Amino acid sequence: MGCSERSKAAVLLGFSLLILAELAAGRFVVEKNSLRVISPESIKGNHDSAIGNFGIPQYGGSMSGTVLYPKDNKKGCKNFDDFGISFKAKAGALPNFVLVDRGDCFFALKVWNAQNAGAAAVLVADNLDEALITMDTPEESGASAKYIANITIPSALIDKSFGEKLKKAVTDGEMVNVNLDWREAVPHPDDRVEYELWTNSNDECGVKCDMLMNFLKDFKGAAQVLEKGGYTQFTPHYITWYCPQAFTVSKQCKSQCLNHGRYCAPDPEEDFSSGYDGKDVVLENLRQLCVFRVANETQKPWVWWDYVTDFQIRCPMKEKKYNKDCAEGVIKSLGLDLKKIEKCMGDPDADVENPVLKEEQDAQIGKGTRGDVTILPTLVVNSHQYRGKLEKGSVLKAICAGFEETTEPSVCLSGDVETNECLDNNGGCWEDKTTNITACKDTFRGRVCECPVLNGVQFKGDGYRSCVASGPGRCKISNGGCWHETKDGITFSACVDNEEGKCQCPPGFKGDDGAKSCEDIDECKEKKACQCPDCSCKNTWGSYECTCGGDLLYIRDHDTCISKRASEVKSAWTAVWIILLGLGMAAGGAYLVYKHRLRSYMDSEIRAIMAQYMPLDSQNEVQNHVNDERA
Known part of the structure; x- marks a missing residue:
């Protein structure tokens, strides 16, 4: 074995012994x-x-x-x-x-x-x-x-x-x-759930890294809704190890650690000679911690979720973009103060403790009901380590369990947290199979039977046996649960679009309250139409038709028949009288105009004659009239 290989083996052995020693001295809590x-x-x-x-x-x-x-x-x-x-x-x-x-x-x-x-x-x-x-x-x-x-x-x-x-x-x-x-598996001491995620910025560590990255993307929306609403307090954490004192000057420790061996992470590719080093991971972990701290100072801690998800999309290791320049581009796009973040990160090469990373190492040690954090990733909810699959629905269910019953936010009762009880016989709740509307609702505490709201229309009922649409717009949804039927291309409905939500058979139909059935009224048999001697009645869907024999015309409003010719003569004389009346009115109007103009002319002539014998106030007008005459 060569010298470098012995050195590498020694460092790896040192790290292994260190981790085993920490695990032996640590306290792992069984949930x-x-x-x-x-x-x-x-x-x-x-x-x-x-x-x-x-x-x-x-x-x-x-x-x-x-x-x-x-x-x-x-x-x-x-x-x-x-x-x-x-x-x-x-x-x-x-x-x-x-x-x-x-x-x-x-x-x-x-x-x-x-x-x-x-x-x-x-x-x-x-x-x-x-x-x-x-x-x-x-x-x-x-x-x-x-x-x-x-x-x-x-x-x-x-x-x-x-x-x-x-x-x-x-x-x-x-x-x-x-x-x-599992109702007491997560305690709920107050009306706010505190949870933390021990994570890592390394995106090339295999199955666990892929799972973690997918979880961050999927859970981002729910996490931000909970945080913005003040329902939760989230804190990200990052695990680091320290290099044994005897190996701090070795090539392996220098490539994996910051601050002279104090804060280390494994090499992403497990190859010390190429690609990214462990210290690159620790540096980005530190940057992400400082992004959270600066965002928290501006009362917007949820911006951390935007940064980590944007960073993994824009700055992946496989594309050789996992670096400072790419990270700073993401920071600027989110409007964060870059200088404050740099100040928070400190000098990674200095031979001193980094206060941010030192705090993270101290936090790895279990306190109270929470055990030591030794596994990546680890989720802690109300000081209890989460057990189970790291995926959106499961984690949200665990966080929601940290609220007292009836105090949980609406996101806990949404489709994001499903128990799948509605898949089996619709959970025993009401459903309209024709429109696939159901009262069954999955929540993290189990299914509830609750009449739904659809397109702004509230259904009312017990949720188990019945739900009926009520209020404006209800007739657009399954006809408000009322009777409706189509024949010969014509549809009638018993739905009345009002707040009461009652059903009523439309005109031309009879029945119960209209909720179940309405029967067409035969107006001809029930003698409700066409009562005149010359009338002939024919029942139709929702109405009726009356006709008269010979040259007679049926007048529906009066339920009677009249002669078509008499009607035509009457119409002709009516037209004549209208024309004569119009001519008379026109002649009268012309006569009034003529009389007015004649009187005006005679008045002007009399005034002109009188102006020759006595002065008038309108002398100028008379003079003009005389001048006009002379002209």
């Missing part, structure tokens, strides 16, 4: 949920179980099911299909929780095999008499990564003695019903 046996009476009661660090725990909710213990493949390490075993529950029955034994394969593989066979949850019975431990994910590999990411059911580890009692009861033919409860 638990409650398991309550409902039957049989002999083992009824409450028990602790340790939440698995994969899958999707139902934070804030609970699940009831029947425990099954397979006769074959008891450890669940093989595909249950190979044994002809299915755990899928029959319609109307409680879901099945599968009990398997610990040993021979990864915990996650047991749960994956049970999930594929139809299990709704998995209980793993410990094979050792020991305190409960957390079932963790296996080391990353191509095979395990494929199924770990797709586990969607919850799982829990139970202790050996309790596991033996469950197995005996099932084997003896007892029906074992249990309830898994």
